[in-house]
Amino acid sequence: MTVPDSLAAVHLHMGNIDFYIPASEVLRCSLVREAQSEIPLFSHWLGLKEEPHQGMHLHLLVPGSNVLTGWTLWGELENVILAREAIFALPPLVRESCKIPVLRALVNSHNGLSPLLSWGKKKP
Amino acid sequence: MNEQLEQMLEHYQQGSNEVICVDEPRQTLVLFQISDQRFALYGAQVKEILADRPVSWVPGCAPTLEGVISNRGRVESVIRLSQLLEISSHEPAIKRSILIGRSETMQSGILVDKLIDVLEVVESQILAAPDSLPSVMQKIVVGIVYISDSYYTLLDLNLVFNRYLESCGYDSAR
Numbered sequence: 699m700t701v702p703d704s705l706a707a708v709h710l711h712m713g714n715i716d717f718y719i720p721a722s723e724v725l726r727c728s729l730v731r732e733a734q735s736e737i738p739l740f741s742h743w744l745g746l747k748e749e750p751h752q753g754m755h756l757h758l759l760v761p762g763s764n765v766l767t768g769w770t771l772w773g774e775l776e777n778v779i780l781a782r783e784a785i786f787a788l789p790p791l792v793r794e795s796c797k798i799p800v801l802r803a804l805v806n807s808h809n810g811l812s813p814l815l816s817w818g819k820k821k822p
Numbered sequence: 823m824n825e826q827l828e829q830m831l832e833h834y835q836q837g838s839n840e841v842i843c844v845d846e847p848r849q850t851l852v853l854f855q856i857s858d859q860r861f862a863l864y865g866a867q868v869k870e871i872l873a874d875r876p877v878s879w880v881p882g883c884a885p886t887l888e889g890v891i892s893n894r895g896r897v898e899s900v901i902r903l904s905q906l907l908e909i910s911s912h913e914p915a916i917k918r919s920i921l922i923g924r925s926e927t928m929q930s931g932i933l934v935d936k937l938i939d940v941l942e943v944v945e946s947q948i949l950a951a952p953d954s955l956p957s958v959m960q961k962i963v964v965g966i967v968y969i970s971d972s973y974y975t976l977l978d979l980n981l982v983f984n985r986y987l988e989s990c991g992y993d994s995a996r
Contacts, residue, residue, distance in 0.1 A: 715881070746881055789890060789899040790928040791983065795990035798882030804890060804897050810878035811890045811897060 705780045707805075707814070710758075712741060712773035713749035716812035718780065718805045723762050723817055727775055730755040740769035744798055749773060762817035763800075780805055785814065846944045851967065852921060853938040853974055856904045857911045860938070862967055862974040867923055871937060874918040884990045888933050891920065898922060900931035901986055908958050911935070925980040932982075943967060948976060961985050 706721040733755075740758060741749050743765070751772045759768035786804045788796070803814040850865030870893075877889035877900050886905040890897050900920055904911055919937040923930060948965040955963055955975075962985050965976040 715879075744881060786892075786897040789897055789930060791887065791899040791901065791930045791986060792880055792883060792890065794987055795884055795887065796880065796882045801880070801882060804878075804880075806892050806897075810876060811880075811892060812878065813881060 701782065703782050705782070705785065707778050707780050709776045709778045710740075710771065710773055711753070711775075712771055713752070715746070715749070716805075716807070716809050718778070718812060718814040719760065720814075720816055720818070721777060723760050725759040725761050726768075727756055727758045730757050730770055733770070737767045737770050738765070740771040743769055760817060780814075786811070846946060848942045848944050849948065850940065850942050851969075851974070851976070852940050853969065854919070854921070854934040855936040855938055856907065856934055857909045859907075859909060860972055860974045861903075861934075862976045863921065863923065863932075863979060864976075865940060867925065867979040868921050869924045869929065870922040871940075872920040872922065872931070874920065877933075884986075886986055886989055888931075891931060893922070893931075898929065898931045900933050901982075902933050903982070904933075904935075906958075906982065906986055906989065907962075908956070923979045923982070925983045927980075928983055930983065941969070943969065951975075958985075 707718045708721050708724050708727060710717045710719070737757065739748055741747065749772050753773045754775065756771050756773065756775060757768055758771060784806050786806060788801065788803060798815075800815045800817055801813050802816040804811045805814050851862040852865055852868045852871070853860065853862050855861070872893065875891060877891055879889045880887065886902055888900040888902045890899055917936060919934050920931040921934060921937075923932050947969070948967050951960070951963045951965050959975065962977050962981040963975055964978045964981070967974045967976055
């Protein structure tokens with residue numbers, strides 16, 4: 699099996715946190731036209747404090763998450779191509795203790811190391 | 823004949839027959855400080871010593887995890903030993919270091935307030951840990967070493983990492 703050289707991803711910048719999600723897992727990320735209270739905040743779903751209302755108000759849909767409504771978030775978004783060398787497996791202590799099961803890897807960028815979230819199936 | 827002199831000479835002769843063992847096993851120790859407390863790790867369990875550097879925060883992890891760093895093409899976790907040992911810091915450390923520690927099963931960075939020294943001691947200098955240690959310390963302390971007028975608490979990294987996972991609610995037996 700050949701290892702891909704890169705991964706297309708969506709880069710989310712929320713407050714002072716950066717996240718990456720494989721682009722193939724994101725169905726849509728659109729501007730929120732009208733706030734709907736039944737759509738959960740992405741930050742709360744991750745167990746984090748709510749991000750400051752800066753940047754764009756976005757509606758993120760990731761079908762693999764089984765969160766049918768998707769989430770809303772405040773921040774910036776861009777499509778990026780991550781080189782294979784920029785993606786790192788989680789260190790054992792993080793892998794064994796992190797309470798966010800979709801945290802699958804770390805991305806090394808100019809902002810330091812940032813979480814890469816994936817709802818794809820883990821290999822046993 | 824001077825009896826006193828004879829006794830002295832006899833004493834020296836007996837003394838010269840004593841064999842001094844110079845091959846006592848030695849251990850390299852890495853000495854460091856957290857807040858005002860002094861600790862040691864076995865040198866064999868410390869792979870590298872790094873100067874303090876920015877640590878990236880990771881969401882969803884225990885407060886005992888400072889974050890992650892990139893070092894020589896690897897990503898290392900960095901744990902706060904002060905939190906694990908329940909030591910409250912009075913002042914922010916000026917010159918922190920990150921020790922890259924390696925246990926039998928895993929590797930991680932360990933944030934310490936100050937690196938003191940790396941030196942060799944004879945094994946007999948390492949004394950058993952006293953029973954009076956706080957319960958949180960009893961799980962990871964393997965001895966006490968007296969060096970240059972100070973006592974250092976000797977920690978075992980296998981036990982430190984197990985304690986970290988235990989504090990996160992991880993069942994190491996699974």
